[in-house]
Amino acid sequence: MATREPETGWHGEDSDVNHLRGRAFEATCLAATAFGLVSVLLLLLFVANDAFRPFSADAGWLATYAATVLVPLAALAVYYYRLDEPAGEVAYVTSGLPVVGLLLTGGFAVLFIELLSVLEWFALLISLVVAGGLIAAHGRLRPKAALERLAVVLLAPIVTVFGLPPTSFNRFVTDTAAALGLDFGLYYRVISLREAIMMLPFVPTDWVMLLLTLVLPVAGAAGWFVEQRRESRRDGLAVVGLTTAVAVVGVVAGPLLGIGTDVWLLVVTFAVLPLGVYVEGVLRRGEGVRGLAFPVAAVLGVVVGSVVTGALGFAGPDPWLDWGFLTSATSRTAADAGIYPAMVGSVMMIIVIVLTTFPVGVGAAIYLEEYAPSQGLMGKFVTLIEINIGNLAGVPSVVYGLLGLALFIRVLQWPQGSVIVAGLAVGLLILPIVIISAQEAIRSVPDSFRQASYGMGATRWQTIRQVVLPEALPGILTGTILALGRAIGETAPLLMIGAAASVRLAPNSFFDVASMMPRQIFSWSSELDPSFRHGVLAAGVITLLAVLLVMNATAIVIRNRYQRTG
Amino acid sequence: MTENEMTSNESTEPTPSTETAASSPDPSGDPLIDQSIDVEGTDANAGETGKPVIESRDLNVFYGETQALQGIDLAIPEKQVTAMIGPSGCGKSTFLRCINRMNDLIDAARVEGDLYFEGKNVYDADVDPVALRRRIGMVFQHPNPFPKSIYDNVAYGLRIQDQTEDIDDKVETALKRAALWDEVKDQLDKSALDLSGGQQQRLCIARAIAVDPDVILMDEPASALDPIATSKIEDLIEELAEEFTVVIVTHNMQQAARISDKTAVFLTGGELVEFDDTDKIFENPDSQRVEDYITGKFG
Ligand SMILES: Nc1ncnc2c1ncn2[C@@H]1O[C@H](COP(=O)(O)OP(=O)(O)OP(=O)(O)O)[C@@H](O)[C@H]1O
Ligand SMILES: [Mg+2]
Numbered sequence: 001m002a003t004r005e006p007e008t009g010w011h012g013e014d015s016d017v018n019h020l021r022g023r024a025f026e027a028t029c030l031a032a033t034a035f036g037l038v039s040v041l042l043l044l045l046f047v048a049n050d051a052f053r054p055f056s057a058d059a060g061w062l063a064t065y066a067a068t069v070l071v072p073l074a075a076l077a078v079y080y081y082r083l084d085e086p087a088g089e090v091a092y093v094t095s096g097l098p099v100v101g102l103l104l105t106g107g108f109a110v111l112f113i114e115l116l117s118v119l120e121w122f123a124l125l126i127s128l129v130v131a132g133g134l135i136a137a138h139g140r141l142r143p144k145a146a147l148e149r150l151a152v153v154l155l156a157p158i159v160t161v162f163g164l165p166p167t168s169f170n171r172f173v174t175d176t177a178a179a180l181g182l183d184f185g186l187y188y189r190v191i192s193l194r195e196a197i198m199m200l201p202f203v204p205t206d207w208v209m210l211l212l213t214l215v216l217p218v219a220g221a222a223g224w225f226v227e228q229r230r231e232s233r234r235d236g237l238a239v240v241g242l243t244t245a246v247a248v249v250g251v252v253a254g255p256l257l258g259i260g261t262d263v264w265l266l267v268v269t270f271a272v273l274p275l276g277v278y279v280e281g282v283l284r285r286g287e288g289v290r291g292l293a294f295p296v297a298a299v300l301g302v303v304v305g306s307v308v309t310g311a312l313g314f315a316g317p318d319p320w321l322d323w324g325f326l327t328s329a330t331s332r333t334a335a336d337a338g339i340y341p342a343m344v345g346s347v348m349m350i351i352v353i354v355l356t357t358f359p360v361g362v363g364a365a366i367y368l369e370e371y372a373p374s375q376g377l378m379g380k381f382v383t384l385i386e387i388n389i390g391n392l393a394g395v396p397s398v399v400y401g402l403l404g405l406a407l408f409i410r411v412l413q414w415p416q417g418s419v420i421v422a423g424l425a426v427g428l429l430i431l432p433i434v435i436i437s438a439q440e441a442i443r444s445v446p447d448s449f450r451q452a453s454y455g456m457g458a459t460r461w462q463t464i465r466q467v468v469l470p471e472a473l474p475g476i477l478t479g480t481i482l483a484l485g486r487a488i489g490e491t492a493p494l495l496m497i498g499a500a501a502s503v504r505l506a507p508n509s510f511f512d513v514a515s516m517m518p519r520q521i522f523s524w525s526s527e528l529d530p531s532f533r534h535g536v537l538a539a540g541v542i543t544l545l546a547v548l549l550v551m552n553a554t555a556i557v558i559r560n561r562y563q564r565t566g
Numbered sequence: 567m568t569e570n571e572m573t574s575n576e577s578t579e580p581t582p583s584t585e586t587a588a589s590s591p592d593p594s595g596d597p598l599i600d601q602s603i604d605v606e607g608t609d610a611n612a613g614e615t616g617k618p619v620i621e622s623r624d625l626n627v628f629y630g631e632t633q634a635l636q637g638i639d640l641a642i643p644e645k646q647v648t649a650m651i652g653p654s655g656c657g658k659s660t661f662l663r664c665i666n667r668m669n670d671l672i673d674a675a676r677v678e679g680d681l682y683f684e685g686k687n688v689y690d691a692d693v694d695p696v697a698l699r700r701r702i703g704m705v706f707q708h709p710n711p712f713p714k715s716i717y718d719n720v721a722y723g724l725r726i727q728d729q730t731e732d733i734d735d736k737v738e739t740a741l742k743r744a745a746l747w748d749e750v751k752d753q754l755d756k757s758a759l760d761l762s763g764g765q766q767q768r769l770c771i772a773r774a775i776a777v778d779p780d781v782i783l784m785d786e787p788a789s790a791l792d793p794i795a796t797s798k799i800e801d802l803i804e805e806l807a808e809e810f811t812v813v814i815v816t817h818n819m820q821q822a823a824r825i826s827d828k829t830a831v832f833l834t835g836g837e838l839v840e841f842d843d844t845d846k847i848f849e850n851p852d853s854q855r856v857e858d859y860i861t862g863k864f865g
């Protein structure tokens with residue numbers, strides 16, 4: 001009965017449902033998507049080919065590495081995808097963690113080389129810890145004194161890091177600026193803890209300070225995490241102990257192998273420790289253990305490949321984008337040109353942007369969403385402001401460059417093309433985007449959470465602090481990171497504020513003149529030598545895109561992480 | 567029958583109107599409590615009157631242009647269960663929100679008139695709604711746990727109100743009273759959003775009672791619960807009424823009849839038609855419309 005086919009039915013071809021228009025629309029959309037994706041992909045392939053020049057290698061070289069690296073890894077990937085998905089995840093994490101860890105290592109290495117001495121870092125951190133201790137102690141002793149607490153929270157870090165001004169506020173601002181510029185000229189004022197530490201006659205050696213301020217805290221955090229996870233104090237302590245042991249052994253043994261102690265400590269903290277904890281967890285759970293084969297195969301493949309090509313005398317490619325490009329300054333000859341100073345400039349610019357735009361943008365968004373009146377005359381005014389923030393997000397970036405030029409260079413007389421000016425100008429540019437995305441994240445917190453909180457007798461501040469912000473934070477972070485991605489690629493404002501076309505030395509303070517990656521790429525594009533315009537330029541673009549990719553991937557990871565648990 | 571009702575209705579109908587009449591010539595606010603005791607007294611069932619702890623006087627609420635409550639006069643007795651019944655949209659939730667000033671959070675809402683809590687008009691300029699809400703807890707119509715762990719949900723109120731001594735014990739007690747402890751005692755770290763709807767509602771009840779408020783407002787607390795959990799909640803409410811004043815909105819007539827001491831019947835348009843002892847409302851209501859509503863002829 002159910003399988004009988006009536007001649008004229010409601011279900012077949014002759015039914016009166018018409019799908020034709022829908023199908024045509026679907027096909028058009030697909031075509032548009034495919035066109036966009038394919039053109040971007042082609043462009044990327046083209047640039048990547050210029051940057052890496054894989055075909056400048058011997059065919060034998062390519063074949064060897066294809067056989068030792070590509071084929072095994074591809075086979076493993078297919079195996080994971082088809083048969084063993086947990087192992088696939090393990091493979092993904094164990095390959096990704098070292099990369100991220102090494103990037104972080106590089107970041108801190110640059111920080112210590114260009115910006116801060118280890119002693120300065122040590123002093124700063126100790127001062128902040130002491131400030132935190134003061135705040136906590138005050139909270140313990142006088143939990144009810146709210147106004148006092150506010151003062152302590154605001155003042156403690158300032159006093160420990162910057163000290164007290166002599167008399168006038170003006171003097172204080174000068175000092176703050178000087179301290180930011182890491183120029184420790186002392187004025188007639190109460191000296192800060194940070195400066196006191198810096199003036200100590202005896203200071204521990206660099207590696208001891210790094211061990212105390214970087215390795216141990218990170219190891220402690222990891223240990224705490226493990227302890228919580230496994231509810232075993234012993235495992236937590238083991239993490240801390242092992243990490244410290246590995247770090248100290250490396251410090252002693254490193255120089256024999258030619259590894260700098262500082263670099264070793266950074267590698268241990270950011271790469272070895274997370275990877276070790278993760279791998280140990282995988283082995284203990286016994287799930288997806290086969291995924292560990294992937295990174296092992298990758299390393300083995302590279303080692304075998306290099307042995308084979310060395311033995312047979314195959315020449316490798318001569319890429320534009322290589323270690324030398326990443327670590328040297330630009331030069332007259334294309335072969336020696338590198339992007340290192342511009343990369344440091346970009347990173348420092350991002351630091352300025354994060355420190356200024358993030359608090360201002362998120363603060364504005366919180367105000368507009370949670371505090372601002374929505375009714376009456378003031379409500380209209382707020383709406384006007386919101387509309388104009390939307391408009392500001394669309395203002396061309398040259399205009400922000402002009403604003404930066406007028407405000408920071410002409411009015412405030414800050415050095416032309418300095419990192420701080422670049423950071424503030426580009427920060428202004430992305431400020432509206434940060435505000436809008438943070439507003440959206442805050443708005444997406446369901447009202448029922450707020451009502452529940454107010455219904456419990458929470459104040460507005462408690463509601464925002466305990467309920468709204470934790471819920472909105474992933475969204476805020478995602479939006480901000482994406483906006484930072486936009487910031488790092490902006491060129492026009494940098495041109496307007498006179499960022500250097502090319503510099504030989506990386507900036508050492510925020511008031512130094514610097515170049516940034518897009519600015520450097522732009523100046524390569526007008527070099528006469530075609531190998532600049534094709535090779536070096538492509539290498540720069542790929543570097544920039546890689547940085548962007550890492551930032552966006554971070555944003556995506558944050559979003560997924562919190563969506564799962566939220 | 568109908569005529570009989572009508573006459574009896576007319577004879578005792580002045581209850582609300584006497585109250586308004588009494589309040590209008592003497593708006594000083596001080597002697598309110600005595601007055602309302604008088605009003606209670608005239609209601610004949612003087613046997614079990616508690617002292618009124620919440621009193622509304624000619625309370626009107628507007629959402630923009632539309633009026634949601636019309637001149638409500640109501641005195642809620644202390645340490646008893648007061649039920650509010652009425653058809654959907656008649657303003658029960660709105661009235662509940664007036665008591666702890668949750669209507670402040672709705673931009674469109676405007677409240678006129680007075681509402682006294684322990685003799686103080688909560689709409690006075692010097693009343694901090696936050697302090698008020700710490701005395702008057704609320705369970706909402708839809709379960710709304712925080713996206714935190716079960717433990718943190720119950721501990722939330724304790725933490726924000728700085729009642730952090732013996733916090734573990736208080737959380738456990740609250741969960742036990744809300745009949746949830748046995749189900750969640752091994753998974754207090756689990757996200758509250760992973761609970762079922764009924765468990766979430768009980769969690770919200772636990773959260774509200776954990777801070778020991780004076781009054782608990784419950785907006786249909788049992789609408790998402792199965793009969794067993796419902797009866798546990800009803801037991802809880804009766805038990806709570808020994809210490810707290812409970813105001814409960816419900817669509818379930820039997821529930822109102824079972825657990826409440828007083829019942830207020832709202833009808834469409836936001837008017838309070840009758841407010842009296844529960845037995846009286848369900849056995850012999852003054853108003854014909856109330857009888858129709860209770861017997862299901864209307865609404
Ligand atoms: N936030 C609001 N904005 C505008 N109008 C509202 C709002 N909340 C309630 N109302 C209106 O006020 C009237 C009373 O609503 P209320 O929620 O108090 O009803 P209720 O008796 O609780 O109904 P139910 O039994 O369905 O929960 C309804 O007509 C509703 O449309
Ligand atoms: Mg309701």
